Amino acid sequence: MHVEVRGLNKHFGDFHAVKDVNFGITKGHLIGLLGPSGGGKTSILRMLAGLETPDSGEIIFHGKTVNNLPPQEREIGFVFQNYALFKHMTVYENIAFGLKVKKANKNTIRDRVTELVELTGLKGFEKRYPHQLSGGQRQRVAFARALAPEPQLLLLDEPFAAIDAKIRQELRSWLRELIERVGITSIFVTHDQDEAIEVADEIMIINQGRLEQKGTPWDIYKEPKTPFVATFIGESTLIESASELKGFNNAGGGKPTKALIRPEYIEVGHLNEFKMASATEQGVVKHLHFRGSEWLVEVEVNGHKLVTYRSLEKETLTPGQEISVLVHRAYLFNDDRSWIQENGLKEDPMPVFI
Amino acid sequence: MRKLWIILTYLVFILLIAAPLGKMATEAFSDGFSGFWASLSRPEALHALMMTGFVVVVVTLLNTLFGIMLALYLVRANWLGKRLKGLLNSIVDLPYAVSPVIGGLMIVLLLGPDSALGALFEQIGVNIVYAFPGMVIATLFVTFPLMVREVMPVLQEIGSQQEEAASTLGAYGWTTFWKVTWPSIRWAVIYGVILTVARSLGEFGAVLVVSGNIMNKTQTATTLVYQDVENFNVTAAGGVALVLAAFSAGLLLLMEWSKRRKGVH
């Protein structure tokens, strides 16, 4: 289903939860609504489902405005954060509920439920009640229940939030695969950037009720359009005054400009390890943290604390050690604009360090 | 020390509950079983028990229906403003604070023969005060919070998500209520029904004021007990009271049972 949203607004009392949100979603795509908690993601999802009424704006499915349609008539499936399984019904009855309500005939119901039970790997659990299932199994039931009436749009509210970290990983790829197989347009809400990046075709970043940026995970990572997106996606260190960094002296053309620097934008080592020695700066290693597959290094340069990674293959550093630091690029922003700038003292095109 | 406390507790229960109960039972049977039977088979006693039965049935039906609906509105409806909901919510408890006699007085003042509304009803030939409708209204007033207060916390606890899930799956209000909400509130409703029955069975002050206590017309079992005592017919009073007490004890057992079921689901 093609989904379009225009000028969506929602207030809860004095709180402006959703501020003038516009977007369109192509049929068959899997979209992640990503942002901090309380940012308005769930409100947007609930308005799409018809569980909340927008104060203004239009929601259009298939070119038809659905603002006045109740949830029952929107042809959507909704997976709630806590699954909201009907606790008095068995797995089978839960999945069959939507079909029974639509008065489908008995054989159709049985076939469809059996199919979904197999698809979600719940075979053998049909007669169990929700309280007899594990978190992951409940999630699958919720998913099968939402899919049973063959909705045109699947909405998922923090689908993995209530699941152990270990199983979450597994469920993510399972969900991604399943949605691809069913081919249904889906939108899921999450506050976990790894989850959004891993699962979604496209990400919409929502902050304080505003849509900050929409794009593929790679686009958003590579070219964040707002400082919020830059800080929210990936790790980064904020430098109050970018011109104090070597190679970025003229950043912003004299205007006060701040810089966000990701660990992978920085390289540390002995002077002889760098091709362009003139672009490096002297720093002191402050702390080393072993991260399992690499070292996380904190270095201090000109009073700024920077964070980067260093391969285990290279010579191990020690705290207090003097070292050369090269900042390859930075995400710069001031009141007027934001952009990505390469180190001005670097001549050779360097390999991409992402 | 510990033994002393336990003995004291037993003593309080014996003095305050067991002894009075036992005394009443022996009094009711002081003329043997036939005396007990005679006090019950008086025409006014039969009529009073029947009246009590009618009041209990009508009040329980109405209070259950309206109580569930009101609880649903107070918990779920967002067409009521938050502040209005808070106000209504605190009004629900008011009957707890109102003496039953005053509750009865209210209805006499509002619907009695001297009031404008009462005169209006009289003209169309409906008597409210000193008649069955007034007794039902008085008992409804007194029992009003019982159902609402039982159902509300359960509705709050289960939250609205299951109902929302049902709506996204295509179920409308009625189906959602019976298939999703009802199974969750069932035991709370049953508990509320038992409380309502117990309260309306035993209601005395409000009914006494409203009914006028007219023998063989508006007299209920409790007001008959009162009248028998006033007439120094203590043995007869004991007989009727013993029947009421037996019912109450039965209801108490039911209460314990449904409380346990309520906890399970």
Added chain:
Amino acid sequence: MNSLLRHKGWTWGFRTTILLYFVVLIVLPILGVYYNSFSLGFSTFIEAVSDPIAWKSVLLTLKLAVIATVINVLLGTMIAWVLIRYRFPGKALLNSLVDLPFALPTAVGGLMILLLLGPGSLIGRLAERLGFEIVFHQPAIVIAMIFVTFPFVIRAVQPLLEELDPSEEEAAYTMGARSSRVFRRVILPSMAPGMISGGMLAFSRALAEFGAVVLVAGNIPGRTLVSSVFIFGEVESDNPVGAAAVSVILLTLSFLILWLINLLQMRGRRS
């Protein structure tokens, strides 16, 4: 948005009916009493209240309710403690018996006390010989009040005791505290909210009690006539304005207590 109440067409009618029922059954009668007591002017209200029989009945009710409440708080706390902390035969039975005064019609309760303590009974005769008078005098009213309010304090204190973490007590003991001190510093403070709110509920119920009291009190004006019985008498003698005036005082008191309880509970929930 609630899916449950959304059925079109019915919605409006349903909402109006329910709210109307609510207003007509609860709000209107209460306003009616206030309206009626002031309907003939404020001076009539003062006149009705300043009738010595009226104000003496209010004072008497307050006095006896306070006595009943104090006794109930003490007994109730003890029983709650015993029923939660100790194991002994018959405990479950006693625990269910606690609610009996709630389930029993109050008139039956009154009759029971009358029969047990009345002039013809064993205890009545014993008391008479010792020079006491119980039934038709103030002690009987207090006993009736205690009987009907018996469950309140117990049921308010029990859950608090159940929640009380035994490790708190044990910690106090390991620090060398003596048991009397532990009781005062650890156990009593955690029971206090229940004792207060249960006590207030009992108090407001005692103020309002009619059925049990009317049967055992002599209803002698100024000595054993409590306000609810006074109101009943006024209604019987066709003086609803006088009844309404005293009702307003009693009602206002009860609402005040209810409001206080709500306030306490809200504060308890916040902390």
